Amino acid sequence: MIALPKSKVRNIGVSNFTIEHIKALISATGVVPTVNQIEAHPLLPQDELVAFCNENGIKITAYSPLGNNFVQEIARKLGATPAQVLIAWGVYRGYIVIPKSVQEERIISNFKQIELSKEDYEAVSAVGKDNHTRFNIPYTYKPKWDINVFDEPIEKQATNTVKIN
DSSP states (O other): OOOOOOTTSSOEESSSSOOHHHHHHHHHHOOOEEEOOOOOTTTBHHHHHHHHHHTOOOEEEEOOOOOOOHHHHHHHHHOOOOHHHHHHHHHHHHHHEEOOOOHHHHHHTTOOOOOOOOHHHHHHHHHHTTTOOOOGGGGGGSSSSOOOOOOOOGGGGSSBBOOOE
């Protein structure tokens, strides 16, 4: 990537960039991305990456929130859906959350804002404390992408890696 004239491009966004990737981008171009779209949910909060992005003025857009039994319990307590709880969790963390749905009723439901108490936020956050799980791993796609992007254990078998100069 090269530095682009401000008359043509005001901001860039990146997706699935690690701290190492962002540092390489900034070093090579002097361009600091405006947003980094990442997989982020209670099982993969990516605290170090989020802190790095916040320190550098990079917004986080979170995709792939998920639900589990504990989130469903909090949703029942709040009279909300699990999706609404996870959207609220992401907003509480300062994310721009992009839930995916093709069903009109779910799209409408996702716009209903709920607020989590600090206790509920911490309870949802605790779900992934010792159980970090990434669901978006290109190496596991079909057809398989033979590349190690995130250095997850399953990716160690890949013959290709992201090259950072």
